[in-house]
Amino acid sequence: MFDTNQETVRSWTKRQDEKAIKISKVEHIAKNRVIPTDRIVEALELLISPGDRVVLEGNNQKQASFLSASLAEVDPGKVNQLHMIMSSISRPEHLDIFERGVAEKIDFSYAGPQSLRVAQMIEDGMLKMGEIHTYLELYGRLFVDLIPNVVLVAADKADINGNLYTGPNTEETPTIIEAAAFKDGIVIVQVNELVEELPRVDIPGTWVDFIVEAQKPYQLEALFTRDPKHITELQILMGMMAIRGIYEKHNVQSLNHGIGFNTAAIELLLPTYGEQLGLKGKICKNWVLNPHPTLIPAIESGWVESIHCFGGEVGMEQYVAARPDVFFTGRDGSLRSNRTLSQVAGQYATDMFIGSSLQIDQYGNSSTVTSGRLSGFGGAPNMGHDPRGRRHSTPAWLDLVTGDDQLARGRKLVVQMVETHQAGNVPVFVESLDAISVARTANLSTTPVMIYGDDVTHVVTEEGIAYLYKAQSLEERRHALAAIAGVTPIGMKHDTKRTEKLRQDGLVALPEDLGIRRTDAKRTLLAAKSVEDLVEWSGGLYNPPDKFRSCY
Amino acid sequence: MKSAFLFPGQGSQKAGMLHDLPQHTSILKTLLEANEVLNQDVLLWDTEEALQSTVAVQVALLTAEVATARALMSEGATPDMVAGHSVGSFSAAVIAGVLDFKDALLLVKKRGELMESAYPHGYGMGVVLGLNERTLLPIIEEISTSTHPVFLANVNAPDQITIAGKLSAIGDVFELARRKGARKAQFLNVSVPSHCPLLQFVSEALGKALEDISFHEPRIPYAGNRTARALRKANAIREDLALSISNPVRWYDATSVLFELGARLYVEMSPGSVLTELARSAFTDARSLSVSEFGLQTASILIQREKARSV
Numbered sequence: 001m002f003d004t005n006q007e008t009v010r011s012w013t014k015r016q017d018e019k020a021i022k023i024s025k026v027e028h029i030a031k032n033r034v035i036p037t038d039r040i041v042e043a044l045e046l047l048i049s050p051g052d053r054v055v056l057e058g059n060n061q062k063q064a065s066f067l068s069a070s071l072a073e074v075d076p077g078k079v080n081q082l083h084m085i086m087s088s089i090s091r092p093e094h095l096d097i098f099e100r101g102v103a104e105k106i107d108f109s110y111a112g113p114q115s116l117r118v119a120q121m122i123e124d125g126m127l128k129m130g131e132i133h134t135y136l137e138l139y140g141r142l143f144v145d146l147i148p149n150v151v152l153v154a155a156d157k158a159d160i161n162g163n164l165y166t167g168p169n170t171e172e173t174p175t176i177i178e179a180a181a182f183k184d185g186i187v188i189v190q191v192n193e194l195v196e197e198l199p200r201v202d203i204p205g206t207w208v209d210f211i212v213e214a215q216k217p218y219q220l221e222a223l224f225t226r227d228p229k230h231i232t233e234l235q236i237l238m239g240m241m242a243i244r245g246i247y248e249k250h251n252v253q254s255l256n257h258g259i260g261f262n263t264a265a266i267e268l269l270l271p272t273y274g275e276q277l278g279l280k281g282k283i284c285k286n287w288v289l290n291p292h293p294t295l296i297p298a299i300e301s302g303w304v305e306s307i308h309c310f311g312g313e314v315g316m317e318q319y320v321a322a323r324p325d326v327f328f329t330g331r332d333g334s335l336r337s338n339r340t341l342s343q344v345a346g347q348y349a350t351d352m353f354i355g356s357s358l359q360i361d362q363y364g365n366s367s368t369v370t371s372g373r374l375s376g377f378g379g380a381p382n383m384g385h386d387p388r389g390r391r392h393s394t395p396a397w398l399d400l401v402t403g404d405d406q407l408a409r410g411r412k413l414v415v416q417m418v419e420t421h422q423a424g425n426v427p428v429f430v431e432s433l434d435a436i437s438v439a440r441t442a443n444l445s446t447t448p449v450m451i452y453g454d455d456v457t458h459v460v461t462e463e464g465i466a467y468l469y470k471a472q473s474l475e476e477r478r479h480a481l482a483a484i485a486g487v488t489p490i491g492m493k494h495d496t497k498r499t500e501k502l503r504q505d506g507l508v509a510l511p512e513d514l515g516i517r518r519t520d521a522k523r524t525l526l527a528a529k530s531v532e533d534l535v536e537w538s539g540g541l542y543n544p545p546d547k548f549r550s551c552y
Numbered sequence: 553m554k555s556a557f558l559f560p561g562q563g564s565q566k567a568g569m570l571h572d573l574p575q576h577t578s579i580l581k582t583l584l585e586a587n588e589v590l591n592q593d594v595l596l597w598d599t600e601e602a603l604q605s606t607v608a609v610q611v612a613l614l615t616a617e618v619a620t621a622r623a624l625m626s627e628g629a630t631p632d633m634v635a636g637h638s639v640g641s642f643s644a645a646v647i648a649g650v651l652d653f654k655d656a657l658l659l660v661k662k663r664g665e666l667m668e669s670a671y672p673h674g675y676g677m678g679v680v681l682g683l684n685e686r687t688l689l690p691i692i693e694e695i696s697t698s699t700h701p702v703f704l705a706n707v708n709a710p711d712q713i714t715i716a717g718k719l720s721a722i723g724d725v726f727e728l729a730r731r732k733g734a735r736k737a738q739f740l741n742v743s744v745p746s747h748c749p750l751l752q753f754v755s756e757a758l759g760k761a762l763e764d765i766s767f768h769e770p771r772i773p774y775a776g777n778r779t780a781r782a783l784r785k786a787n788a789i790r791e792d793l794a795l796s797i798s799n800p801v802r803w804y805d806a807t808s809v810l811f812e813l814g815a816r817l818y819v820e821m822s823p824g825s826v827l828t829e830l831a832r833s834a835f836t837d838a839r840s841l842s843v844s845e846f847g848l849q850t851a852s853i854l855i856q857r858e859k860a861r862s863v
Contacts, residue, residue: 092812092813092814113812114812115812116780116805116808116809116812117782117809117812117813120779120780120781120809124781370710371684371685371686372805424682424710424711425682425711425733425735426684426710426711434686437686
């Protein structure tokens with residue numbers, strides 16, 4: 001019904017108007033959109049309203065640490081009930097904001113470094129849980145139903161026009177800013193320094209409302225550095241099996257590697273074992289991953305054609321800048337990363353995802369959740385699933401077609417690579433995932449499974465490989481997994497006769513089936529055995545952080 | 553980054569532990585304070601013989617720990633947060649500024665006396681290595697009955713859990729635990745089934761005693777035994793001090809919370825070194841050390857260096 005009493009004209013510019021009012025409130029503080037460092041708390045109190053949706057940039061590497069510390073200092077009488085949206089809850093003050101009553105609700109993706117406190121605060125009613133996302137889902141929702149009022153992000157440098165240089169650590173900054181800048185949200189950026197001229201513009205100044213020079217550079221973690229010294233012969237054995245039984249077998253050309261010593265071992269085996277097999281130029285050409293130092297030997301020996309990165313890696317700046325044919329770099333020479341685009345690439349455009357896990361159940365569902373901790377997902381599930389909307393074909397994708405249906409399509413390889421036991425003799429293969437009880441305690445609407453069993457195509461352990469994509473039934477899937485699950489509750493169930501049949505049918509391969517002798521898995525096979533070796537491979541361009549230097 | 557002071561509980565006592573404390577004004581002053589409250593030279597309490605009594609053990613631990621922490625603090629090596637294991641939590645409360653040392657001494661003495669009177673024989677504690685709580689708890693529940701009680705006590709590490717109750721029931725749990733893959737299961741040399749409901753009456757008596765004592769708001773966070781929360785209110789800490797003895801100590805979680813709050817240096821007060829080992833294996837990205845091994849001066853330098861390290 002048409003309401004004839006409705007005299008007022010509907011405004012179509014509410015967000016614009018509100019933003020203009022807020023910006024006028026800080027006119028006396030900010031000159032040329034620069035907020036003085038010592039007045040940031042006051043400015044935040046004027047720019048953020050109770051109940052606002054606020055994105056605080058914290059991802060697993062770069063942290064807007066000055067802005068998060070400042071937000072933790074605002075007066076909860078003025079700023080409260082905030083709905084925080086964060087890729088990663090990483091720093092202590094990210095949760096102090098809730099303890100102090102400034103914020104009340106959270107939507108996030110990853111909380112590894114604060115996973116116990118998150119779980120405790122939910123239990124204590126101090127934190128209202130939104131949802132736990134994968135990175136891409138969270139970024140997606142910034143443009144749908146989690147459109148921010150204010151975003152607090154970090155950049156390396158800004159110029160007088162607000163243009164930003166984010167350099168190797170661009171990560172998700174452009175995505176977060178875009179969601180606010182084009183929907184009348186307020187964009188506040190902390191920078192390490194204000195300069196006359198930027199090395200290059202990563203984000204244009206017209207997207208930025210305020211700049212503040214931080215007291216000290218933003219926090220940056222070297223998360224993707226694995227010291228080859230700690231790679232074990234068991235991991236080398238698994239790496240050899242993966243190269244022969246998966247990479248070579250399926251002709252895997254484009255891929256993502258997670259963090260972990262398992263995949264670091266593979267990276268260091270390519271120039272040695274991979275070379276012996278004559279695989280150079282045939283597999284592992286196009287990569288989506290951070291600049292892993294352990295990939296340096298493969299790059300230097302000509303294995304790698306391209307790498308697109310989610311973020312940077314501390315110490316790899318010079319090396320990357322010197323290899324622009326391989327990495328994506330800007331005109332200034334340094335790396336350009338972009339987490340959103342790299343996640344999309346890893347989801348849709350690669351042949352394979354390979355990662356590790358803490359627990360796997362009898363059907364191959366896996367989880368990194370341990371009891372009492374709410375660690376979230378990050379990006380692994382984006383890449384660790386078969387995107388069913390995919391249309392383009394590659395040899396590896398087509399190789400996973402089973403059956404002869406005329407409409408049959410290929411499949412992404414989703415590989416889980418785990419030792420059957422974690423440190424302390426804790427079995428990885430379990431009857432039921434800890435995630436189930438965590439979901440119950442935290443009252444989550446779904447169980448936090450990292451990679452669903454029906455997406456997993458292969459599982460590699462020190463015992464062998466299970467080719468789960470070939471299983472015709474859930475029962476067969478269970479038997480194939482049990483055959484390689486070692487002395488775990490799941491592995492104890494396997495029956496040797498059945499395993500023989502599975503080997504004949506190609507559902508299970510043991511090392512000997514792949515022509516690998518366990519005794520061949522030696523550390524001498526690693527192209528680099530230490531961080532020093534990596535530095536040498538890089539011609540001195542890799543500059544490892546202190547904690548990875550051997551004198552530490 | 554930040555430093556956490558850790559205060560050990562029973563099991564860490566050593567004969568001569570008070571005599572072995574280094575020469576330091578703050579330590580001397582603390583010993584004198586203890587003498588005054590006890591009406592006796594506290595140095596008589598750390599002999600092999602005296603330490604047969606849990607009362608002496610607890611009083612001597614409290615004194616040694618508070619003395620060590622005060623000595624460090626007087627050198628400018630101050631903690632950003634604290635946690636104490638069982639009786640150690642009284643020391644932690646003193647150092648957090650919640651409780652006066654003199655009050656703590658009387659409380660701990662009372663706590664010891666109540667515990668000593670409780671279960672003269674047939675009860676005790678054991679430790680199981682190599683099983684996590686999720687696996688061990690159902691075993692305990694299967695064995696425990698009202699006449700044959702056994703409970704989960706302390707979760708010191710994900711795979712190091714103590715249990716408390718009747719000796720025979722503890723033995724039964726050991727047997728099943730071994731069958732489920734426990735690496736080791738053995739009795740501890742204690743006669744009191746601590747940190748389980750059997751000591752409910754101690755909690756109640758302590759709770760009453762705590763009511764009469766003046767508490768101050770903590771200067772720094774205190775990680776609680778029972779809830780493993782970072783406690784920032786005097787009342788919450790008072791409750792933890794009373795209830796800890798009849799509830800499991802969630803040590804692994806308590807120290808994990810401190811890690812999440814930014815602790816990258818764990819320093820264990822004398823005479824202990826067990827908590828240092830636990831922290832060392834739980835937090836590979838942090839440094840852990842005990843004052844008894846490193847000495848006051850080295851510990852103090854490292855704490856101040858940690859403070860200067862940027863985040």
